[in-house]
Amino acid sequence: MSTASERARMPSIRDVARLAGVSHQTVSRVLNDHPSIRPETKAKVLDAIAVLDYRPNLAARALVTSKSNMLGILAATVGEFGPTSSIVGIEDAAREEGYSVSTLNLSATTPEAIGSALRQLAREQVDGIVVLAPQVRTFHVLKGMAVEMPFVSLQTASGSDGVTLSADQVAGARTATEHLIGLGHSDIIHIAGPQDWIEAESRMRGYLDALREADLPTFPPIRGDWTADFGYFAGQELARRRDFTAVFVANDQMAIGLLHGFRDAGIRVPEDVSVVGFDDIPVAAHVAPTLSTVHQDFPELGRRAVRILLAQIRGEQVPQFGPLQTTLRTRESSAPR
Amino acid sequence: MSTASERARMPSIRDVARLAGVSHQTVSRVLNDHPSIRPETKAKVLDAIAVLDYRPNLAARALVTSKSNMLGILAATVGEFGPTSSIVGIEDAAREEGYSVSTLNLSATTPEAIGSALRQLAREQVDGIVVLAPQVRTFHVLKGMAVEMPFVSLQTASGSDGVTLSADQVAGARTATEHLIGLGHSDIIHIAGPQDWIEAESRMRGYLDALREADLPTFPPIRGDWTADFGYFAGQELARRRDFTAVFVANDQMAIGLLHGFRDAGIRVPEDVSVVGFDDIPVAAHVAPTLSTVHQDFPELGRRAVRILLAQIRGEQVPQFGPLQTTLRTRESSAPR
DNA sequence: AGAGACGATGTGACCGTGCACATACAAGGA
DNA sequence: TCCTTGTATGTGCACGGTCACATCGTCTCT
Numbered sequence: 001m002s003t004a005s006e007r008a009r010m011p012s013i014r015d016v017a018r019l020a021g022v023s024h025q026t027v028s029r030v031l032n033d034h035p036s037i038r039p040e041t042k043a044k045v046l047d048a049i050a051v052l053d054y055r056p057n058l059a060a061r062a063l064v065t066s067k068s069n070m071l072g073i074l075a076a077t078v079g080e081f082g083p084t085s086s087i088v089g090i091e092d093a094a095r096e097e098g099y100s101v102s103t104l105n106l107s108a109t110t111p112e113a114i115g116s117a118l119r120q121l122a123r124e125q126v127d128g129i130v131v132l133a134p135q136v137r138t139f140h141v142l143k144g145m146a147v148e149m150p151f152v153s154l155q156t157a158s159g160s161d162g163v164t165l166s167a168d169q170v171a172g173a174r175t176a177t178e179h180l181i182g183l184g185h186s187d188i189i190h191i192a193g194p195q196d197w198i199e200a201e202s203r204m205r206g207y208l209d210a211l212r213e214a215d216l217p218t219f220p221p222i223r224g225d226w227t228a229d230f231g232y233f234a235g236q237e238l239a240r241r242r243d244f245t246a247v248f249v250a251n252d253q254m255a256i257g258l259l260h261g262f263r264d265a266g267i268r269v270p271e272d273v274s275v276v277g278f279d280d281i282p283v284a285a286h287v288a289p290t291l292s293t294v295h296q297d298f299p300e301l302g303r304r305a306v307r308i309l310l311a312q313i314r315g316e317q318v319p320q321f322g323p324l325q326t327t328l329r330t331r332e333s334s335a336p337r
Numbered sequence: 338m339s340t341a342s343e344r345a346r347m348p349s350i351r352d353v354a355r356l357a358g359v360s361h362q363t364v365s366r367v368l369n370d371h372p373s374i375r376p377e378t379k380a381k382v383l384d385a386i387a388v389l390d391y392r393p394n395l396a397a398r399a400l401v402t403s404k405s406n407m408l409g410i411l412a413a414t415v416g417e418f419g420p421t422s423s424i425v426g427i428e429d430a431a432r433e434e435g436y437s438v439s440t441l442n443l444s445a446t447t448p449e450a451i452g453s454a455l456r457q458l459a460r461e462q463v464d465g466i467v468v469l470a471p472q473v474r475t476f477h478v479l480k481g482m483a484v485e486m487p488f489v490s491l492q493t494a495s496g497s498d499g500v501t502l503s504a505d506q507v508a509g510a511r512t513a514t515e516h517l518i519g520l521g522h523s524d525i526i527h528i529a530g531p532q533d534w535i536e537a538e539s540r541m542r543g544y545l546d547a548l549r550e551a552d553l554p555t556f557p558p559i560r561g562d563w564t565a566d567f568g569y570f571a572g573q574e575l576a577r578r579r580d581f582t583a584v585f586v587a588n589d590q591m592a593i594g595l596l597h598g599f600r601d602a603g604i605r606v607p608e609d610v611s612v613v614g615f616d617d618i619p620v621a622a623h624v625a626p627t628l629s630t631v632h633q634d635f636p637e638l639g640r641r642a643v644r645i646l647l648a649q650i651r652g653e654q655v656p657q658f659g660p661l662q663t664t665l666r667t668r669e670s671s672a673p674r
Numbered sequence: 675a676g677a678g679a680c681g682a683t684g685t686g687a688c689c690g691t692g693c694a695c696a697t698a699c700a701a702g703g704a
Numbered sequence: 705t706c707c708t709t710g711t712a713t714g715t716g717c718a719c720g721g722t723c724a725c726a727t728c729g730t731c732t733c734t
Contacts, residue, residue, distance in 0.1 A: 012690055023714045028692060036712055055460050059405065060690035062396035064719050070439070070461075084421055091442050100461055102407075102439050105428050123392050124407075124437050228623045253620060260623040283590060286565045286597040288625040349720055360684045365722065373681055397720035401689050677733090684727075690719105697714070704707085 011052040020048035031056060062125055071099050071309065072126035074117055076106035076133035080226060081253075081281045082298050083132045086154060089302025090130055097310055102126060106133065111141045118142075122149065128309045130154065130302075136196045150312040152305045155198040169199055172294040172326030173206025176276045177248050179292070179328055181214050184337035185246035185274060191234055191258065192221040193250045203250045203278060224250065228257035235261015245273055245337055252277040252284045252293055259287060259333065270335035280329055289332035296326045348389040357385035368393060399462055408436050408646065409463035411454055413443035413470035417563060418590075418618045419635050420469045423491060426639025427467055434647055439463060443470065448478045455479075459486065465646045467491065467639075473533045487649040489642045492535040506536055509631040509663030510543025513613045514585050516629070516665055518551050521674035522583035522611060528571055528595065529558040530587045540587045540615060561587065565594035572598015582610055582674055589614040589621045589630055596624060596670070607672035617666055626669035633663045 013031075017024040022041060029037050030045040048054075062068040071094050077083035091101045102124055104117050114133070121129055129151040131142060139153060180188050190207045193200030204221055211218045222238075224230040231254035238247070239262065249255035255277030262269055269275050269289055277284060280295035304321050311318045350368075354361040359378060366374050367382040385391075399405040408431050414420035428438045439461055441454050451470070458466055465487040468479060476490060517525050527544045530537030541558055548555045559575075561567040568591035575584070576599065586592035592614030599606055606612050606626055614621060617632035641658050648655045 010690095013692095014690080024690090025692085025715080026713060029713085032692080036710090038712065041712080055456075057400070057462075057690050058460055059396050059399035059462055060719090061692080063394070063400050063689090063721085064691050064693080066719085068396065088442055091440060092444070095441065095457075100439050100441075100457070102437050103428060104432065104437075105425055107429070119392070120432075120437070123395055125394075125396055228620050232623060256620045257623045260625065260627070263625055283565050283593045283620060283624070286569060286594045287620070288597065288600055290597070347720095350722095351720080361720090362685080362722085363683060366683085369722085373683085375682065378682080394720050397689090398722080400691085400720080401722045403689085675734100678731105679733100680729105680731080682727100682729090685725085686723105687725105688723085689721090693716105693718085695715085695717105698712085700709105700711080702707105702709080704705100 010057070011054045012057070013054075016045065016048045016052055016054050019052060020044045066125070067127055068125040069099050070124065070126045071101050071306070072121035072124065072129040073101060073103040074106065074114075074121065074129055074131045074133060075103060076109050076114075076135060076138055080251075082251075082279055082296070083134070083154070085298035086132065086302035086305075089299030090306055091302075092299070093303040093306035097306070099127070099306075099310070106138075109133065109135050109138050111137075114138055114141045128152070128313045130305050130309060134197045134199050135194075136198055136201070139198065150309060152309045152312070154301060154305055168323035168326060169202035170206040170209065171323065172278065172296065172328075173203040173248070173250075174210045175206075175326065175328050176278065176292075176294050177207045177210035178214075179330065180246040180248060180274055180276060180334060181210065181216065183246075183274060183334060186216050187219075187244040188216070188246045188248060189219050189238070189244045190221040191224050191231070191247060191249045191254055193224060193226055195223055200250055207248050219244070224254050226251055226253055228253045228260075230254055231257025231259075232261040232264075234258055235263075235267075236265055238262075239265030239267055246334070247273060247275050249275060249277050252279045252281045252291060255291055255293070255333075256283075256287050259289070259291070269333050274334040274337075276334050284329075285331065292331045292334040293329050294326050295329050297324060300324060347394070348391045349394070350391075353382065353385045353389055353391050356389060357381045403462070404464055405462040406436050407461065407463045408438050408643070409458035409461065409466040410438060410440040411443065411451075411458065411466055411468045411470060412440060413446050413451075413472060413475055417588075419588075419616055419633070420471070420491070422635035423469060423639035423642075426636030427643055428639075429636070430640040430643035434643070436464070436643075436647070443475075446470065446472050446475050451475055451478045465489070465650045467642050467646060471534045471536055472531075473535055473538070476535065487646060489646045489649070491638060491642055505660035505663060506539035507543040507546065508660065509615065509633065509665075510540040510585070510587075511547045512543075512663065512665050513615065513629075513631050514544045514547035515551075516667065517583045517585060517611055517613060517671060518547065518553065520583075520611060520671060523553050524556075524581040525553070525583045525585060526556050526575070526581045527558040528561050528568070528584060528586045528591055530561060530563055532560060537587055544585050556581070561591050563588055563590055565590045565597075567591055568594020568596075569598040569601075571595055572600075572604075573602055575599075576602030576604055583671070584610060584612050586612060586614050589616045589618045589628060592628055592630070592670075593621075593624050596626070596628070606670050611671040611674075613671050621666075622668065629668045629671040630666050631663050632666050634661060637661060 013027045014024045017027045027045050030042050094101045106117055131151055131153040134155045192204045235258040255275055267273055277291050277293035280293045284291040284293050308318055350364045351361045354364045364382050367379050431438045443454055468488055468490040471492050529541045559571055572595040592612055604610055614628050614630035617630045621628040621630050645655055
């Protein structure tokens with residue numbers, strides 16, 4: 001009876017070496033594609049590997065090389081649709097390149113919390129970090145921490161010197177606003193995201209740019225918190241003032257809440273007021289009225305982030321991507337004046 | 338000039354020992370809360386740790402203990418709201434217990450893909466796996482693979498013998514259906530999820546149970562794919578037959594699409610037809626009409642999964658949770674007949 | 675008082691890799 | 705022919721922890 005003794009130890013590089021009749025170092029060379037290996041020898045080793053069902057021990061490798069082949073994701077998003085979609089792209093791209101991914105969700109964005117999160121990821125010896133912390137504050141903390149580790153932020157802060165990338169939020173917001181202007185609206189309100197979110201600022205800037213260029217009046221933006229609930233309250237508040245005919249909302253959730261608020265207040269969309277959102281979440285095409293919005297490719301954003309990060313890690317030329325295009329999806333909620 | 342020499346090596350356990358004037362083993366004992374350490378000695382060591390800003394090397398620890406303090410998440414969800422929310426709960430709970438989390442997204446659910454994903458996680462030496470692979474098929478593959486690793490599935494398959502848990506989908510679906518019955522509806526249609534999804538089956542069963550119990554006719558369920566787009570098509574199709582007055586939809590996305598389809602077909606909700614969804618996604622409260630649905634606490638589900646998994650890993654008594662309660666949220670889309 | 679038990683600490687080996695260096699042999703140039 | 709150069713492989717150690725065992729002193733029981 002060949003009962004496995006206690007805890008069958010996994011085969012190691014030396015077991016493979018013994019079976020193949022070579023030294024453990026030769027096995028290591030085969031595993032790492034070292035050039036100076038005779039094809040014949042290589043075949044013997046690969047055979048032995050197959051026979052033993054050998055798998056390299058990543059912990060041991062990480063110990064000796066100080067590289068873990070693992071990327072960290074630092075996420076400070078409350079479960080927004082966009083960032084979540086990007087994470088999928090990040091993971092896929094990372095796995096493709098042979099990296100695994102360790103995700104860390106930030107509950108608070110205090111400098112302390114960010115610091116401890118970064119330390120945690122450092123302890124795990126991740127080789128690089130993708131930051132999905134859209135708050136301006138987070139960004140500053142990161143820069144100030146003198147992280148000794150390559151990292152990429154999915155958001156571009158104005159005047160940032162680190163390597164970052166993002167869909168062109170400003171252009172997207174500008175397109176959306178220009179769309180409303182093109183429909184004949186001249187009094188356009190903006191419901192923005194929280195003050196310290198980078199995207200919120202970018203989208204607001206796009207809105208302001210478009211209005212300024214068209215010589216139209218701007219309104220002080222209303223600061224929201226991304227949630228549909230806030231959009232609803234905003235809709236009820238806005239119903240009191242009727243000095244506008246269109247609203248550009250910084251994300252779809254708030255826009256959908258806004259539609260609800262308007263509906264309850266007796267304001268018809270798009271007859272009385274046109275509404276345009278941002279993100280193109282899956283239900284945007286199905287709410288009533290269907291929501292005009294700005295589409296962006298979140299997973300692709302994540303994939304690009306990984307490519308940039310890996311180039312940084314490997315010391316290769318960092319690829320320069322053009323800004324990721326956003327697309328306006330025109331639907332029922334925006335109509336000519 | 339105190340330029341860092343080449344690559345400043347991180348302080349190791351022996352550096353700490355030297356500074357504290359003890360042996361490296363004593364430091365190790367302090368780190369692992371060994372009982373036999375004099376408070377005085379412990380203080381010295383902790384001081385040295387603080388001075389050197391020492392952090393244990395997780396790879397080294399993993400190498401010698403064959404434990405990584407890392408959990409794996411095997412996700413086979415296309416980005417559904419529910420599973421994604423659960424992942425957040427999983428990560429939080431895991432971090433709290435000192436475990437990090439490595440997520441792996443499955444693109445396909447073929448046995449080969451699942452197998453290679455499991456091997457990948459095994460290579461990373463995760464101590465246990467949380468499976469979010471709601472497809473029945475995945476579940477069978479997992480059982481058949483004789484995984485030598487603790488794992489928990491977030492979904493309960495009928496007659497499963499592994500450790501699993503889940504919100505009580507059947508009860509939730511039953512409550513939703515009973516709600517419609519209570520409103521006076523007797524012809525209630527069900528739009529289900531894909532055939533091999535565990536949740537889809539559970540929700541359908543709850544629907545069937547409620548109808549059978551009330552001695553009402555059942556209809557062959559319509560098989561959807563969870564997407565809002567499908568819901569829209571279903572709405573247009575259903576508009577042709579008018580042999581029903583209520584629809585219970587297996588998730589909110591499809592329900593919202595259905596509302597859209599009905600709207601386009603001239604069917605009024607809830608005047609002509611009542612609709613109830615499932616999941617209570619954030620916009621459900623704001624679409625037109627606002628959507629009655631079944632709320633469930635996804636993050637809590639993830640947290641429970643982690644507790645069960647850790648108990649399994651540590652060889653402790655596995656906690657028995659009662660089924661997670663679901664709550665019916667009654668809104669505009671369901672009304673008396 | 676002597677022996678055993680226990681508490682507090684130290685010593686050395688080992689986990690599975692990769693790296694630096696050594697070695698052996700073949701090929702090529704002076 | 706001898707030395708240099710390059711290719712293919714082997715040897716020993718280091719990485720940073722934990723584990724098993726040894727050691728030493730103190731306390732307690734007979």
